[in-house]
Amino acid sequence: MATWTALTTLPGREPAEALGTAMEDMTPAPTGIGVFEMEDGSGLWEVGGYFDGRPDAAALALLAAAFGARPFAVSELPETDWVAKVRRELAPVQAGRFYLYGSHDADTVPEGVEPLLVEAAMAFGTGHHGTTLGCLRAFDRLVARGEPPGPVADLGCGTAVLAMAAARVWPGVPVFASDIDPVAVEVAEANVAANGLADHVRVLEAAGLGHPELQSAPPFRLVFANILKGPLIELAPAASAAIAPGGWAILSGLLAEQSDEVAQAWEATGLIVDRADEIAGWMTLCLRKT
Structure with a gap:
C-alpha cells in the first residue's frame, strides 16, 4: 500500500503543536503525525502527517490558512522496506575506541575496540x-x-x-x-x-x-x-x-x-x-x- 505525506512549516512551537493536533481530526485520518523544530536556526517548525490514502487537499489548505502555515506539500512515497534500507546504508562507525555496528555487521568488529551494538530503530x-x-x-x-x-x-x-x-x-x-x-x-x-x-x-x-x-x-x-x-x-x-x-x-x-x-x-x-x-x-x- 502506498503512503502519502503532507508537510508544512510555520514559526513557533505552540501553533505547530496546535496544527498537529488539528490534523488528527482529518478524514481520512493520518496514521502518524510529527511536529519538529527545524535544526537550521530559522525558528521554523515542521508539521507532517502520513496517510494510507491521498489526503484531502481542501482540508489541508484550510488548516494551513487557519494556523498561518505554508501550503502543505503532498507527496506519494514508494513502498520501501525502510529497516532493510537503513541497514544497507548505515555502515559501522568508529569513534576513538568505540565501534558502532548493527547485528548485520557483527562479523566486521575488529579486535581492540569497545563494540556497541545499535540497531536501526525509531x-x-x-x-x-x-x-x-x-x-x-x-x-x-x-x-x-x-x-x-x-x-x-x-x-x-x-x-x-x-x-x-x-x-x-x-x-x-x-x-x-x-x-x-x-x-x-x-x-x-x-x-x-x-x-x-x-x-x-x-x-x-x-x-x-x-x-x-x-x-x-x-x-x-x-x-x-x-x-x-x-x-x-x-x-x-x-x-x-x-x-x-x-x-x-x-x-x-x-x-x-x-x-x-x-x-x-x-x-x-x-x-x-x-x-x-x-x-x-x-x-x-x-x-x-x-
Missing part, C-alpha cells in the same frame, strides 16, 4: 550523525586523559549509545539514560539489553533531570546532553548544579553558529569550555566545572 543516535560522533570522540579523549570515572547521566539519550559507551569503559559506576520520548526509552532499553548492560545502565522516561532517581543520584562526574539549542540553554542551571566539582558536560545537537550562545549559558553556571569541535557543521562542546 530513535536518534546511531553514530553516523556529527553530533553523536562528536560526543563519542569527546568522551574518548577524556578517558584517554585518565579522567577518573564517576556517575554519568545521558540526557535525551535516544538510542542510549553514549550511556552504553560510559558503562563499557567505566564499569561499576552508576549510569543513567533518560529521554522524554517513550519510543526512545523502549529503543534504549532494547539496545542496553542487547549489549549486556542492563545491570549497568538505568533507562528512565524523563525530561532533563525531571525524575526522582536522577535527582537523588548526583553529583555526576559526567553529563551528556545531545539535544537542541533551546533545551540545552534551559537545562544549564539544573545540570550544572548536578555536576560534581571538576566534573564534565559534553553537549551537542548544535549548529556551529549556535554554540556561542549555549556556551555562554553554561559558563554562566560555573563551567568553562575546555574544547569545541565541529563535524559537518555540527558543534560538540566539552565543558568542565571549576
